Amino acid sequence: MGDVVVIGAGIAGIQAALDLADHGIFVHLVEREPSIGGHMAQLDKTFPTNDCSMCILSPKMVEVSRHKNIRIHTCAEVESIDGVVGNFTVTVKKHPRYVDEALCNGCGDCISICPVEVYNRFDAGVGVRKAIYKPQPQAVPDIVIKDPDHCIECGLCYDACGLSAIREKDEATTVKIPAASVIIATGYTVFDACNKAQFGHLRLPDVITSLELERMINASGPTGGRLLRISDGKIPKSVIFIQCVGSRDMSLNRPYCSCVCCMQAIKNAILIKEKYPDTDVSICYMDMRAYGKGYEEYLERAKAMGIRFLRGMPSDVLADEEGMLMQVEDSETSEVKVLHPDLVVLSVGLSPAPDTAAIAERFRIPVEESGFLKTINDAIDTVATIRPGIYVAGTAAAPRDIPDSVTQGGSAAMRAFLDAIRTRSA
Numbered sequence: 057m058g059d060v061v062v063i064g065a066g067i068a069g070i071q072a073a074l075d076l077a078d079h080g081i082f083v084h085l086v087e088r089e090p091s092i093g094g095h096m097a098q099l100d101k102t103f104p105t106n107d108c109s110m111c112i113l114s115p116k117m118v119e120v121s122r123h124k125n126i127r128i129h130t131c132a133e134v135e136s137i138d139g140v141v142g143n144f145t146v147t148v149k150k151h152p153r154y155v156d157e158a159l160c161n162g163c164g165d166c167i168s169i170c171p172v173e174v175y176n177r178f179d180a181g182v183g184v185r186k187a188i189y190k191p192q193p194q195a196v197p198d199i200v201i202k203d204p205d206h207c208i209e210c211g212l213c214y215d216a217c218g219l220s221a222i223r224e225k226d227e228a229t230t231v232k233i234p235a236a237s238v239i240i241a242t243g244y245t246v247f248d249a250c251n252k253a254q255f256g257h258l259r260l261p262d263v264i265t266s267l268e269l270e271r272m273i274n275a276s277g278p279t280g281g282r283l284l285r286i287s288d289g290k291i292p293k294s295v296i297f298i299q300c301v302g303s304r305d306m307s308l309n310r311p312y313c314s315c316v317c318c319m320q321a322i323k324n325a326i327l328i329k330e331k332y333p334d335t336d337v338s339i340c341y342m343d344m345r346a347y348g349k350g351y352e353e354y355l356e357r358a359k360a361m362g363i364r365f366l367r368g369m370p371s372d373v374l375a376d377e378e379g380m381l382m383q384v385e386d387s388e389t390s391e392v393k394v395l396h397p398d399l400v401v402l403s404v405g406l407s408p409a410p411d412t413a414a415i416a417e418r419f420r421i422p423v424e425e426s427g428f429l430k431t432i433n434d435a436i437d438t439v440a441t442i443r444p445g446i447y448v449a450g451t452a453a454a455p456r457d458i459p460d461s462v463t464q465g466g467s468a469a470m471r472a473f474l475d476a477i478r479t480r481s482a
Contacts, residue, residue: 060081062076062084067450068449071466071469084127086129095243134146140445141444156222171212172208179277180271182268182279188201245407245408247404262397263380294335294395295335296338299339302314314405322363337364340384341365416429420443
């Protein structure tokens with residue numbers, strides 16, 4: 057008794073787990089993916105400092121893996137939770153990895169010999185992965201996972217593995233964890249840009265999402281950090297960002313702001329301009345929301361670099377003989393501009409994680425109209441739910457940036473710490 061279960065191992069969940077563990081509380085960190093790290097591991101840089109994302113995240117991931125008070129459960133999901141604060145029983149289902157976690161040393165010999173290449177979700181589809189793979193170069197735990205849906209059972213990986221760590225058959229297992237409290241940090245997913253068909257995502261090859269751009273310009277990504285047109289592999293001479301794709305959109309019943317899109321677009325525009333000074337970069341926006349510490353200065357830095365901010369939203373993106381065509385009215389001058397971008401980047405909004413509704417039902421806690429988990433009071437108590445002992449952190453509750461997610465992870469950890477101490481004292 058007195059343990060805490062943290063569901064979701066993105067930056068908010070990792071911060072909550074470390075804060076609790078450093079205070080002597082044993083933490084079970086449950087992550088549905090094969091590696092911890094969440095969406096932050098997909099990013100190239102962080103705003104407004106342009107620090108390397110993994111340079112911040114990776115040390116925390118390693119610290120989690122080495123901490124004596126943290127046990128990581130990857131490829132795992134919470135099936136149910138019973139009991140009350142101080143006496144919860146959390147049932148966790150661990151999906152098969154088809155790899156012996158105790159034997160695998162992450163050498164990658166099986167990956168290099170695998171002949172199968174499929175869609176790589178971590179690279180947002182810009183790159184491919186093998187049927188046996190590591191989800192990312194700095195995966196924690198540093199072991200592989202076999203995808204049974206795409207494995208052709210050629211047997212090459214079995215022969216390549218000198219430790220005989222790869223299993224032909226594997227089964228799911230279930231474990232029941234007693235806990236004093238639970239923190240839900242299940243994160244978010246990005247808006248499917250195909251729902252805004254007028255912008256041509258997946259129909260026009262050079263219309264990509266902000267997440268696809270992140271993987272493209274990341275040095276560890278599929279293009280080695282090079283910005284390329286998908287259609288011909290050339291460096292684009294002009295790039296246009298379209299903001300609020302899937303945010304502040306009443307036609308899609310998504311009236312909320314996703315908080316990070318403006319600053320993410322500015323960050324990526326700066327990175328493009330620094331690496332390709334001759335590339336023309338523009339951002340089409342409704343309102344530029346630079347609300348955090350140093351954000352306004354970051355916006356002014358982008359303007360000083362020659363990045364153009366066009367206050368207006370294009371109606372659609374069309375193909376023409378020059379490549380692509382956009383019309384947009386500059387609402388500050390009432391001038392209609394005709395643009396011919398080489399590359400269009402859709403700044404897609406944040407949506408609740410796919411299993412948020414199911415988690416809310418299992419935990420018997422409500423959700424907002426937006427689909428995110430509902431806390432008691434957004435102004436007074438941003439982590440507690442109506443069910444005592446269950447807390448929410450990060451983007452599971454609402455769209456927010458990395459610093460706010462870290463702060464909320466720490467806040468949820470301290471609330472859970474008090475529950476754990478009370479349980480031990482009882």
